[in-house]
Amino acid sequence: MAHLSERAFRALAAEEKFLAAMKRSHVALVAGEFVIKANARISALYTLYEGWAVRYQLLPNGARQILDFVLPGDLVGLSSVFFGSSRYSVQALTPVTLYVLDATLLPTLLREEPSVGWAFLKGRIAEQERADTRLALLGRLGANERIGYLLLELRERLRARGLFRGQSGALPLDRALLADAVGLSRVHVLRAMRALRARGLADLTNRILTIPSVRNLARFSGFPLTRAARAQAILWRGGAE
Amino acid sequence: MAHLSERAFRALAAEEKFLAAMKRSHVALVAGEFVIKANARISALYTLYEGWAVRYQLLPNGARQILDFVLPGDLVGLSSVFFGSSRYSVQALTPVTLYVLDATLLPTLLREEPSVGWAFLKGRIAEQERADTRLALLGRLGANERIGYLLLELRERLRARGLFRGQSGALPLDRALLADAVGLSRVHVLRAMRALRARGLADLTNRILTIPSVRNLARFSGFPLTRAARAQAILWRGGAE
DNA sequence: CGTAATCTTGACCAACGTCAATGTTCGTGG
């Protein structure tokens, strides 16, 4: 069976059609505000236009697990559209701008523009690949590798969006966030980052990430980069501004 | 914004339409055979009709991470359809029967039957919720809780398919599989199961799982059951046999 | 009925977590 390229649809146009049909307005939030609250009975759909957000869950024991970092171009809230509420919260990490979409139009749009459904599905699959990788990371790799890979993946996702060039770039993340993302304690994140710095693999000081050699860090982390990390963000800056 | 029920489409019929349009043939595999090999340049789409399979990744360091257990009704191989190959392998755990689907028909089907796209998307979202939960489990919960929740989730998924009734049921899983699923060593899985048995929460002996009280185990595991675990499998036994 | 997996247990060890003390950064108001 042949690989189905997206030429099967005129997919290049999918994002614009999507945004043109569904975009309702803008919202701006300051750092710390919620985009989505876990278990709230509202269904809302957004595209992150600018800034950083985190998607996370609070466990009954008080711990927090970061499920993903939300970057410009990412779609937020699909699960609340399908299920009426969301298992996770999404919170702004920096000042953030969002496109507010009208989810009630989704069924109509899918009917009239199958290419949008295709693009959505592909986006979900890519995200699942990243989830698979994170799972393997937490299940089977040590602290240094976890941090190393996380930094690598973030770098790639930022690069794909033109938000990271060369060896260094800004990451608005503190230790607690990194710890809750990779399943370590804050203190141990420190130790891991010290180890990476000592080996010249990665350095994160004053919110500036430096990775001298992607190749070296990738080899060390014991993981090939997922194509999903590299995949172009859909729906980003597809709308007129 | 209101919760969009699937009545927006006549979604009940989606599975039948899907299978009727795409089903090509059957395959039967014995335990241990591959359904999908990681990184093979083939794109294949299946529905598991009968038996158990695992979806997993082998890491460069030799470790294995189980990404998911594949149960009857689950769709396998979508990512190879979109990307031409798969990051993971899928291997039969028991003798298995699969429906072989013709993925090249997917674009057409999505165009002509938008309800199928909707159902697909919803299925992906549900699976992502389960992935989120597993991530939180590995990142933030201890050994006993991980095993406890895994058993609970399997029980629920089996029940939704009519493959588990009452307090006990068969699980064709060995220690190594459980260990690689929850990120523990084989030996420590033992210790966790002993702890669960000692508390009367769960027992897995001779491939028979017994959970006296779902409520107690759920409380202990520190996790509410995901609705996704309970969600009815789509595409199962929707085709004439 | 015998051989090879797999399961189970105990002893020991390494990785990671916790706690507490000290340094550093950053935002705020004077």
Place this chain on the structure above:
DNA sequence: CCACGAACATTGACGTTGGTCAAGATTACG
């Protein structure tokens, strides 16, 4: 521009969880 306090970062000492190793018991299978 400086002083202050509140987060946040960093370090070391120590505790706990889970990993490793090795041996014996049990089960599966030819």
